[in-house]
Amino acid sequence: MKTASFLLSLESLLWPLDAADSGASDAIKNVLKLLICDINGKRPGVMIPIPQYPLYSATLAEFNIQQVGYYLNESTNWGLDISELKRAIEEARKTCYPRAIVVINPGNPTGQVLSRENIEAIIKFAHKEKLFIFADEVYQHNIYAPGSKFFSFKKVLVEMGEPYSKMELASFMSCSKGYMGECGLRGGYAEVLNMEPQVKAMYLKAISAMLCPTVLGQACLDIIMNPPRKGEPSYELFQKEKNGVLESLKLRAKMVADTFNSMEGFSCNEVQGAMYAFPQIKLPSKAIEAAKKAGKAPDVFYAFELLENTGICIVPGSGFGQVPGTYHFRTTILPQPDKLKAMLDNFARFHKQFLSKYS
Ligand SMILES: Cc1ncc(COP(=O)(O)O)c(C=O)c1O
Missing domain, CATH: 3.40.640.10 (Type I PLP-dependent aspartate aminotransferase-like (Major domain))
Structure with missing residues (x-):
């Protein structure tokens, strides 16, 4: 009804x-x-x-x-x-x-x-x-x-x-x-x-x-x-813009998951829909100890390290709930492709440094 x-x-x-x-x-x-x-x-x-x-x-x-x-x-x-x-x-x-x-x-x-x-x-x-x-x-x-x-x-x-x-x-x-x-x-x-x-x-x-x-x-x-319908003046332009946005998001969804899957200790499911990736990350035990000392959950510790070193903001998995003992974070696929690529490159560089610091 x-x-x-x-x-x-x-x-x-x-x-x-x-x-x-x-x-x-x-x-x-x-x-x-x-x-x-x-x-x-x-x-x-x-x-x-x-x-x-x-x-x-x-x-x-x-x-x-x-x-x-x-x-x-x-x-x-x-x-x-x-x-x-x-x-x-x-x-x-x-x-x-x-x-x-x-x-x-x-x-x-x-x-x-x-x-x-x-x-x-x-x-x-x-x-x-x-x-x-x-x-x-x-x-x-x-x-x-x-x-x-x-x-x-x-x-x-x-x-x-x-x-x-x-x-x-x-x-x-x-x-x-x-x-x-x-x-x-x-x-x-x-x-x-x-x-x-x-x-x-x-x-x-x-x-x-x-x-x-x-x-x-x-x-x-x-x-x-009630979007423009076939035969209406703005139909073609509307379709072009809508499909353009969705096609670009599709490429970004793949780019994000592929990049995370190429990084050591990361596993990221295919982003089938919505606007986010939620990869799992295996943190070295030294990083988990450092997090404990800092009074932070390990995923929160990682997110802060990333933020402070690169300016990249992610949301730790503990904000959404996760199986105890696993660590995740959420990131969005929304930045424009060139910015997203720059962000992912920066992220990968940071992660390498993080691993060499805590491994
Ligand atoms: C799953 C889900 N439901 C509901 C909302 C809320 O939508 P709105 O911005 O229209 O309040 C969001 C916003 O991010 C969402 O991700």
């Missing part, structure tokens, strides 16, 4: 949706809020991937909802194993009442794109466990790897037919990603499917009590939802 919620501000827009927000972040928080309610004396729990985009861990902590982490499988290009979902939910049931599962596809920070079969298996799992699905699909336009294709949860769920097509789902989209990357315009939305009518009424009331997102953000989102 799709209905406009910010009636005054959205009436003029051509696309119907459930809730326009100042970015997908607000949309996600507004739906998460609906879960703040103890059940049978237990606080609610929400399953989130590890590594994950920190909006989720932070918001769950803010709302006093229990984080139920499930690990993505690095050895299958950050695939999502159903056996791991089962492990995580069984463990969590001892301390909370799991009510929802978050899936980020394509992944941030991990850059994987889920196959249709994997999505079907997740939907079946969520159905069996009576979980509301949060489909974070803000990177749906950013698909690079040959053979990878974006499937929306809504499409798969509807095509699976009943009982799955009746499941509760919210899908999130943003104007900050894709080929637009307009983070400053702050536009996002939630498309909500099959929400229990009484809950939906409360949801719409709650978001209507806030003021509407900025007109610029809404206009930007309208352009993404």
Whole structure:
């Protein structure tokens, strides 16, 4: 079901949706809020991937909802194993009442794109466990790897037919990603499917009590939802620019993963989609000791050394969650190709020096 919620501000827009927000972040928080309610004396729990985009861990902590982490499988290009979902939910049931599962596809920070079969298996799992699905699909336009294709949860769920097509789902989209990357315009939305009518009424009331997102953000989102069509004057130019941006990102995705894989102690999965690489790095034991002495986690220590020696800023894996004892970091593929190449060359030089210092 799709209905406009910010009636005054959205009436003029051509696309119907459930809730326009100042970015997908607000949309996600507004739906998460609906879960703040103890059940049978237990606080609610929400399953989130590890590594994950920190909006989720932070918001769950803010709302006093229990984080139920499930690990993505690095050895299958950050695939999502159903056996791991089962492990995580069984463990969590001892301390909370799991009510929802978050899936980020394509992944941030991990850059994987889920196959249709994997999505079907997740939907079946969520159905069996009576979980509301949060489909974070803000990177749906950013698909690079040959053979990878974006499937929306809504499409798969509807095509699976009943009982799955009746499941509760919210899908999130943003104007900050894709080929637009307009983070400053702050536009996002939630498309909500099959929400229990009484809950939906409360949801719409709650978001209507806030003021509407900025007109610029809404206009930007309208352009993404309703791009120039064949036969319209700007269609050719729009296609050229859009494809140009996405083709260039595809080259950059490969350049980043290839460079990291050529560096000693690094292993980087293919960046199938989104805007990031999340390589694993084996740190020498002397570096781990030096980190301990400095009172920093080893990956944080490495990130600071890199920053101080080169000016390159990366985000340590501990900010996203990682299997204990492994070290990662996230970097983006967004800089223009010449700048990205210069950054990667600089990074590789630093890493050699780091290894000779601590080996
Ligand atoms: C996976 C994911 N979801 C949601 C968001 C938030 O998007 P927005 O900028 O529209 O708030 C981001 C932003 O980086 C993201 O990476």
